[in-house]
Amino acid sequence: MIAIDTLIYSIGLAGVAAQAAAGVLEAGRKPFDMFGMVVVALAAALGGGSLRDLLLDRKVFWIADQSYLITALAAGVAAFALARVVRLPARLFLLPDAVGLALFTVSGTQAALALDAPWLVASLMGVVTGVFGGIVRDVLCNEVPLVFTGELYATASWAGALLLVALGTLEVSHGWAALLAGALVLLIRLGAMRFGWRLPVFSARL
Amino acid sequence: MIAIDTLIYSIGLAGVAAQAAAGVLEAGRKPFDMFGMVVVALAAALGGGSLRDLLLDRKVFWIADQSYLITALAAGVAAFALARVVRLPARLFLLPDAVGLALFTVSGTQAALALDAPWLVASLMGVVTGVFGGIVRDVLCNEVPLVFTGELYATASWAGALLLVALGTLEVSHGWAALLAGALVLLIRLGAMRFGWRLPVFSARL
Amino acid sequence: MIAIDTLIYSIGLAGVAAQAAAGVLEAGRKPFDMFGMVVVALAAALGGGSLRDLLLDRKVFWIADQSYLITALAAGVAAFALARVVRLPARLFLLPDAVGLALFTVSGTQAALALDAPWLVASLMGVVTGVFGGIVRDVLCNEVPLVFTGELYATASWAGALLLVALGTLEVSHGWAALLAGALVLLIRLGAMRFGWRLPVFSARL
Numbered sequence: 001m002i003a004i005d006t007l008i009y010s011i012g013l014a015g016v017a018a019q020a021a022a023g024v025l026e027a028g029r030k031p032f033d034m035f036g037m038v039v040v041a042l043a044a045a046l047g048g049g050s051l052r053d054l055l056l057d058r059k060v061f062w063i064a065d066q067s068y069l070i071t072a073l074a075a076g077v078a079a080f081a082l083a084r085v086v087r088l089p090a091r092l093f094l095l096p097d098a099v100g101l102a103l104f105t106v107s108g109t110q111a112a113l114a115l116d117a118p119w120l121v122a123s124l125m126g127v128v129t130g131v132f133g134g135i136v137r138d139v140l141c142n143e144v145p146l147v148f149t150g151e152l153y154a155t156a157s158w159a160g161a162l163l164l165v166a167l168g169t170l171e172v173s174h175g176w177a178a179l180l181a182g183a184l185v186l187l188i189r190l191g192a193m194r195f196g197w198r199l200p201v202f203s204a205r206l
Numbered sequence: 207m208i209a210i211d212t213l214i215y216s217i218g219l220a221g222v223a224a225q226a227a228a229g230v231l232e233a234g235r236k237p238f239d240m241f242g243m244v245v246v247a248l249a250a251a252l253g254g255g256s257l258r259d260l261l262l263d264r265k266v267f268w269i270a271d272q273s274y275l276i277t278a279l280a281a282g283v284a285a286f287a288l289a290r291v292v293r294l295p296a297r298l299f300l301l302p303d304a305v306g307l308a309l310f311t312v313s314g315t316q317a318a319l320a321l322d323a324p325w326l327v328a329s330l331m332g333v334v335t336g337v338f339g340g341i342v343r344d345v346l347c348n349e350v351p352l353v354f355t356g357e358l359y360a361t362a363s364w365a366g367a368l369l370l371v372a373l374g375t376l377e378v379s380h381g382w383a384a385l386l387a388g389a390l391v392l393l394i395r396l397g398a399m400r401f402g403w404r405l406p407v408f409s410a411r412l
Numbered sequence: 413m414i415a416i417d418t419l420i421y422s423i424g425l426a427g428v429a430a431q432a433a434a435g436v437l438e439a440g441r442k443p444f445d446m447f448g449m450v451v452v453a454l455a456a457a458l459g460g461g462s463l464r465d466l467l468l469d470r471k472v473f474w475i476a477d478q479s480y481l482i483t484a485l486a487a488g489v490a491a492f493a494l495a496r497v498v499r500l501p502a503r504l505f506l507l508p509d510a511v512g513l514a515l516f517t518v519s520g521t522q523a524a525l526a527l528d529a530p531w532l533v534a535s536l537m538g539v540v541t542g543v544f545g546g547i548v549r550d551v552l553c554n555e556v557p558l559v560f561t562g563e564l565y566a567t568a569s570w571a572g573a574l575l576l577v578a579l580g581t582l583e584v585s586h587g588w589a590a591l592l593a594g595a596l597v598l599l600i601r602l603g604a605m606r607f608g609w610r611l612p613v614f615s616a617r618l
Contacts, residue, residue, distance in 0.1 A: 030556060030560075031561055031613055032556075032560040032561060032613070033560060033561060033610060033611035033612065033613050034611045034612060035559070035560065035566045035567055035570075035611055036557070036559070036560025036561060039547075039560065039566075040560075050467070054260055054466055054467075055256070055260075055266050055269060056269070057265065057266075057469075059469065060467050060469075062533070063467060063468070063529055063530075063533050066530040066532050066533050069532055069533060069536070070532060073532075117269055118269075118272040119272075120272050120275055120276060120279075121268070121269050121272050121275060124275070135245075135346070139345060139346070139348075139551060140547070140551070140557065140560075141556070142348065142551075142554065142555065142556045143348065144236060144238075144347070144348045145242070145346065147241070147242070148236075148238045148239060148241065148242025148245065148246075148346075149237055149238060149239060149242060154241045154245075155241055198239060199239035199240045199241055200239065200240060201237055201238070201239050260466055261462070261466075261472050261475060262475070263469075263471065263472075323475055324475075324478040326478050326481055326482060326485075327474070327475050327478050327481060330481070341451075341552070345551060345552070345554075348554065349554065350442060350444075350553070350554045351448070351552065353447070353448070354442075354444045354445060354447065354448025354451065354452075354552075355443055355444060355445060355448060360447045360451075361447055364447075404445060405445035405446045405447055406445065406446060407443055407444070407445050
């Protein structure tokens with residue numbers, strides 16, 4: 001089991017690094033200095049888990065274990081340095097970001113269930129953990145959040161979170177439930193990227 | 207007394223529903239997908255109470271009782287569905303929204319007083335509960351917050367909150383104090399809507 | 413020692429007042445009403461310390477002691493009133509703001525160290541305390557945060573915070589460490605204002 005825990009922890013760090021690097025590339029469209037880049041990178045990588053922990057009254061994860069903070073910082077600075085030298089394709093980080101989304105969804109939902117949160121709240125905590133960082137990133141860049149308009153992202157997260165909650169009530173073992181839920185997030189997200197799946201855009205008659 | 211508690215609880219849910227529906231209509235000016243609408247609706251309906259609970263270190267109200275979350279979600283989706291079919295007048299939600307403002311102001315101020323917050327802090331918590339959701343809604347929509355520029359809204363909330371604090375020091379019973387304070391919020395807000403009362407706009411010589 | 417504590421407390425209040433007044437001037441470019449100005453002033457003055465306290469799970473400082481809230485409110489209203497009559501130069505508040513930055517950096521870092529936060533987290537809490545208020549102010553005004561693009565500000569804060577952490581491990585007395593760290597923040601910030609020091613602006617090849 002230690003090997004699996006180590007694997008999950010490593011994937012978590014990789015997800016944080018991917019979201020920090022993607023944050024730097026997103027912020028690169030604005031005339032930010034290096035500090036601005038770093039703040040956007042940290043907000044993108046750590047924002048979702050921070051809001052989850054504040055709402056659930058848990059110790060904030062990157063304060064309890066600063067490996068996450070160091071990883072996000074290092075990934076942000078590395079992406080900053082690289083992007084000054086070579087042309088980084090924006091899609092470079094999409095796959096690790098999708099893996100991170102799956103993992104954050106599962107870990108966020110499990111954290112809420114462990115604190116006896118009601119089922120809908122628990123599933124939403126998975127979504128918050130997965131997508132809130134990207135919303136803060138876009139607000140800081142003074143843009144409408146991408147996650148509100150693009151290919152399925154939060155929906156993938158929510159589907160996986162709901163599956164995890166459902167499997168929990170069916171008394172499926174924690175490990176299998178996490179694996180299946182994470183796989184569902186990943187499948188929907190990769191499908192959305194490949195085939196351009198989207199939610200209907202709102203067109204109110206206002 | 208159970209009947210009154212039920213009434214207050216129901217008005218609270220109605221206020222949450224009204225702010226969620228109004229959030230959807232506000233977001234409808236942007237090319238958001240359904241997830242974006244739902245997030246804006248939830249932020250508008252639950253944002254104020256969430257910030258109050260975080261600042262006061264209370265359990266977040268919609269995590270403790272997910273009826274609020276379900277109500278906000280249902281109202282947001284219903285408004286979304288309706289607005290695709292018929293033309294919803296933006297003013298439709300103004301009356302329930304004003305009732306919600308009055309109730310949130312009272313409940314927010316009382317919650318802070320119950321935790322022995324100083325009087326100015328307590329009155330501000332009433333305002334935060336009433337108006338912060340609308341500020342988050344507008345920031346997510348990448349707009350200057352409406353509450354900073356329009357007809358009296360936060361001012362109505364603050365007047366009621368200060369009255370509630372004052373009545374508390376005068377040892378007026380809780381029920382009467384709440385009723386009078388809520389009525390003051392409602393009166394000022396409805397008067398502002400009817401007669402266009404506004405605060406002076408800032409015109410600094412910069 | 414009581415005299416020094418009183419001095420530090422007074423400087424803290426002066427820093428809060430300076431950031432509130434600067435917030436009003438910043439918001440003055442937008443057509444906000446008086447409530448909008450006050451909210452921006454409060455967010456600018458109290459936002460950084462609030463986020464620090466939420467993340468560290470401490471009692472929010474202006475709820476524990478409402479002197480800060482009253483000071484921010486009074487300074488915001490005074491700046492509002494003054495700016496309607498005379499032309500306030502934007503640079504008027506830069507010196508007290510720099511002093512406030514130094515003090516907030518030191519107090520934020522010390523608060524985190526007192527709770528046994530890891531070193532990098534502690535230094536970041538100093539930066540958060542110093543600069544987050546300005547970020548919220550600019551987001552509310554629907555602008556790209558100034559602190560991401562202008563002369564050295566957060567960098568001055570971070571340098572001082574890291575010095576404070578380093579001096580702590582070297583067992584330098586608390587008083588001297590705070591004084592040296594605060595002086596470093598002030599020196600870098602004043603130098604940046606005088607000589608236009610900046611971080612390199614990001615120029616990703618996107």
